[in-house]
Amino acid sequence: MRAFGFDWQWRSSGEPLSIDDYRRAASRTVPRMVWSYIEGGADDLRTVAGNRTAFDDWWLVPSVLAGHDTHDLSTRVAGLPVSMPVLTAPTGFNGLTRWSGDLDAIRAAERVGTRCVVSTAATWSLEEIADAAGEQHAFQLYPGSEGVAAVLMRRAWAAGFRSLFVTVDVPTVGNREGERREGMGVPPVLTPRRLLDVARHPRWAYDVVRHRRIGGRNLASGNGVTAALASIEVQERHLVQSRLNWDDVAWMRDNWHGSLYLKGVLRPDDAVRAVDLGVDGVVVSNHGGRQLDGAIPSLTALPAVADAVAGRAQVLLDGGIRRGTDVIKALALGADAVLVGRPCLYGTAVAGDRGVEHVLTILRQEIERGLTLLGVRDVRDLDRTHVRPAGTRDQNEISIAAITTQ
Template identity: 90%
Template sequence: MKAFGFDWRWRASDELISVEDYRRAARRHVPRMVWAYVEGGADDLRTVAGNRSAFDDWWLVPSVLAGHDTHDLATEVAGLPVSMPVLTAPTGFNGLTRWSGDLDAIRAAERVGTRCVVSTASTWSVEEIADAAGAQHAFQLYPGSGGVAAALMRRAWDAGFRSLFVTVDVPTVGNREGEKRAGMGVPPVLTPRRLLDVSRHPRWAYDVVRHRRIGGRNLASGDGVTAALASIEVQERHLVQSRLNWDDLAWMRDNWKGRLHLKGVLRAEDAVRAVDLGLDGVVVSNHGGRQLDSCIPSVSALPAVAEAVAGRAEVLLDGGIRRGTDVIKALALGADAVLIGRPCLYGMAVAGDRGVEHVLTILRAEIERGLTLLGVRDIRDLDRTHVRPAALGDQNGISMPVITTQ
């Protein structure tokens, strides 16, 4: 319903003005079990917290009287043109957050002018997503055994995907204690208390029962709980493999004719080895803190990786982005673009595709405002001169006292 040009159905946008606002709202839209999956991580959540706090290790250093009134945020990532250096990250089982989640992300990204990296564990099949998309997107793959990964590569290619992101930081599933405590096991553990919590989210429960989009459609056919459990079993049996090595990645490079990125890189030497194999890019990522706890934050690993690759391939950052200034810091530290996962899930939980679109729009506005205040017109002009370590110290990293004069 519109009156005088105002959409009264979207009054929530008046109150939700930041990603953090969406995070708080999203928690109220899904049961605790689902929230544990969306927001949780491994062990003591140190890496989850570190991904955020590590951005505080850097200050922005602005220039004044720069004379810019417009900004150029457009770029290209994995051969895909984007209107800003922010793409949606691959997040599995989005149907738990909202039944239409994978399509919500696609529609929102396209309206904003960016692209998605579609997960192997999406609750819509790669063919369904390709049919619904109006533009080309990228596909994420867990490399595995038994021909499952090879079959997924063929399906993605036949569906029109030409950019592949291979995730390699899941040789085993991280110890996600929060999910276990909330009952998010295989199968899920439903107690009277948890069922009561589900009953407090009738819209979510109705969508789950009606649409049955909770499993990984690329991994198992069918709907509902049985298919969901089957897809999780396929993922853990065939796509989570501790024996995978660089020869497997070389095989994938030989057999994928499009753009190929390696996701889950934190060491500079691993990035260099990937580029030497002919990969087109790397994603600096610790899987959102869901794998190895006490792991180096993504943005802390970024400068060394970017320096080692030195323009030979694209460098993307995944993990901890919540503000436009986070994006700016990542670009200044050597990233070509960033991926966002949880922020999209927040928007998805609150308002589907419109929520995801609004989250992306918020980040875009924050990037533009940040560039204006920083005195930078083009994102390609961002470099290490625009950031400075927050901690004062000597070259050995020893903290020094701040001396002031009276």
């Protein structure tokens, strides 16, 4: 059925109004084992939860009578012009969510005027994505050994990518127990219950059988289960490297002639060292809570990293964004822009590229509404005067409280 321009499987619920509406709908469109991959994280999911609750630690502080009726959300990230400070984050094996997932993100991002960071583990190759794109996007690299990194960097450059995001927080794969409990492994474990669950999602199963876009096409050629398992093995054996160090970052800086960002930075001293080596930006990220459980939430780490970088490079935030006001808080605390991952997967699961477009449009509308209510015209005007830690009161508030209680 079609409603509101999308292919809804849940018309009775009406059009989704928020990212959380998309999340609930997405959970019904894919089998449980796939949902465990989309929504899961490491160990007890403390960091997954912390990425969300960290935004509750801050209040917004609005000004009134500001007199703004238009807003400027545009900026540049990694040299790329974007219509708002929101890019899609690199998420691997998007074909598990929907066979066209990587292309869905590209098409949607371009329609709303922003860009994607394409994953090494995309289910469409770098070359296929570049051919489908109408604009320039960024490439995310799992560096691995120098030889593997060099090949991927050459391919990315030849395909037209000029911005490289190097993920540095995967010296080993996190303990994702939720995925393992649902049979997501190498190879996946299929039980009668899991096969019945797949049968309850015939559209998803049909797309998997027909298109066979479930593996990492940059890591292994071909389609289907065999190629998918081979790509996962390549990723875990050759791209996950515990010996990766700062000399490797220096080598990548010397050999990549475009914008270079490090993704997975949580400490101020690491951010400073990266900038000293010549990187153009850092992404404050804990890998969506999928690596070290108990790691500091991204938003909590952001202010100290932004202060340490002190404008010498861009600072981006990844993790936990579900509202336009979340974006506003991140910008006020020092981020130049944010990356969103799971929300885009929710959109593609529900309605393909139109779903991703709607997710990004919801965020844009919420940012614009939030800026109006905050009394701010330009996203570049946001600073820490617009936020306050929750649960704290300044001396003036305490004096007023004392007067009103007398």
